Amino acid sequence: MKAIIQTSYGSPEALQIKDIEKPSPGKNEVLIKVMATTINDFDWSLVTGKPHLYRLLFGLFKPKKPTPGIELAGIVEALGAEVKNLHIGDRVYADISEAGWGSFAEYISVNESTLSLIPEHMSFAEAASIPHAAMLAYQGLVDVANIRKNQKVLVNGAGGGMGSFAVQIAKLYNAEVTGVDSRRKFDMMRSIGYDHLIDYRQTDFTKTGDKYDLIIDAKSTRGPAAYARALKPNGNYVTVGGHLNRLIQLAIASKTTRKNMHVLALKPNKDLNKISEMYAKGQLKTQIDGPYDFDEIPRLISYFGKGEHLGKIVITVNNEK
Ligand SMILES: NC(=O)c1ccc[n+]([C@@H]2O[C@H](COP(=O)([O-])OP(=O)(O)OC[C@H]3O[C@@H](n4cnc5c(N)ncnc54)[C@H](OP(=O)(O)O)[C@@H]3O)[C@@H](O)[C@H]2O)c1
Structure with missing residues (x-):
């Protein structure tokens, strides 16, 4: 073979x-x-x-x-x-x-x-x-950050594997979803449901003054203070991946600050059946x-x-x- x-x-x-x-x-x-x-x-x-x-x-x-x-x-x-x-x-x-x-x-x-x-x-x-990207999105949004109806959600690294599932899952909770990625992906990102788009090469979303109930992040290029600035009081930040030094910094912050900072440890294939159900109902496209x-x-x-x-x-x- x-x-x-x-x-x-x-x-x-x-x-x-x-x-x-x-x-x-x-x-x-x-x-x-x-x-x-x-x-x-x-x-x-x-x-x-x-x-x-x-x-x-x-x-x-x-x-x-x-x-x-x-x-x-x-x-x-x-x-x-x-x-x-x-x-x-x-x-x-x-x-x-x-x-x-x-x-x-x-x-x-x-x-x-x-x-x-x-x-x-x-x-x-x-x-x-x-299996891999959808589970990162599902476990990050649902298991770790406990997404609830009508929240304001931001996905960083929104046009990649995890992000393309995160927006669809967040929409099932009637979330208003902002996607951060490079501009050339904007048409595709609009087509899968993002309400607002930010080009990370032009705008630092942690400095716009906008605040979110939930941030899910595939890239983790910033320190905990920057993410905390973009969260509403009691908002949740969850990183699913990124530079190792940033992940260590965020893991320390998750234990030492009062902000809800989380680092996802993926459990491969857990709840894959829930993704299958969403697919069967036409709620999820790849x-x-x-x-x-x-x-x-x-x-x-x-x-x-x-x-x-x-x-x-x-x-x-x-x-x-
Ligand atoms: N937590 C766990 O247990 C676990 C387990 C396995 C994997 N992971 C990690 O989970 C992550 C999954 O990501 P994925 O599959 O969605 O990756 P991906 O498909 O590579 O998507 C990442 C997206 O982020 C964009 N991007 C690059 N730099 C950015 C920046 N500074 N700000 C915002 N967006 C930026 C990329 O676009 P451009 O580069 O084109 O600009 C790309 O569209 C990986 O980092 C992986 O290592 C975690």
Whole structure:
């Protein structure tokens, strides 16, 4: 089978596409024929080995796992001896960031407990684009910041993966939603529901005097005082990602200030069924950049790194026949 192979940290263009042996499932695993996968911040970090601190997790001198890729949608092709809930032919999807990575390959074996069934009428491309970013948005808005009806919400990094789901989830609470990102994404951002748009290259939203009940942030480029300035009294700030030094600063602030500052620790796939329900009711659409061909993965990781994507970059791995 075809797989992306990485032997050292460095440029995405140095990734190789190799023919390797198809895996066989362990006793609680299923073998999945991967139909679609996506590119996430984790892949960029795994391939480049940056920030360097991540190498404690990925492998000190070279990646411990040769194949990146943390999101997939596919078809169950074989079952391990003790698999209880899945069947051959099931359509499944998952965030596998805590289940061994490796979705940039035609086949992968994954523990059945990590997988959910793809809702009826959801395509493989749509399914692959959902688990990671939608869960960041859902857990940030609902579990951590406890979003309530009619709030004024700001999404920073609004045109990326997390942001494209956050606005749709916030709208289910009748929120008035401001999106902060670069101007060239504004048409797409309007189309997915943002009420107000701010170009981060021109305006610092923490200095406009506007105040929000809830800020959800994919970039975290500022210190806690700046975010606190843009919050209403009792407002909530939640970061889902960004520079490591800022995340540490915000984590300290979450314990030491009286402001409601939070750092999300993602629980992969928790409440994925709620996202499926929203999809089934027509409340949630995916914003797909692509789908692209498998051979384009090295170039697409660079494309992601430059921030040129609109929504989620999706790659077709095996073609539907
Ligand atoms: N909390 C957890 O447990 C956990 C787990 C996994 C991942 N994460 C993190 O969660 C984040 C998910 O983000 P995502 O998938 O939505 O990323 P994404 O798709 O890269 O989107 C980020 C968006 O932010 C924009 N942007 C760049 N600089 C900005 C700035 N200074 N101000 C405002 N917007 C800016 C980018 O646009 P341009 O660059 O084009 O301008 C892009 O549209 C990642 O940082 C990831 O590492 C967190």
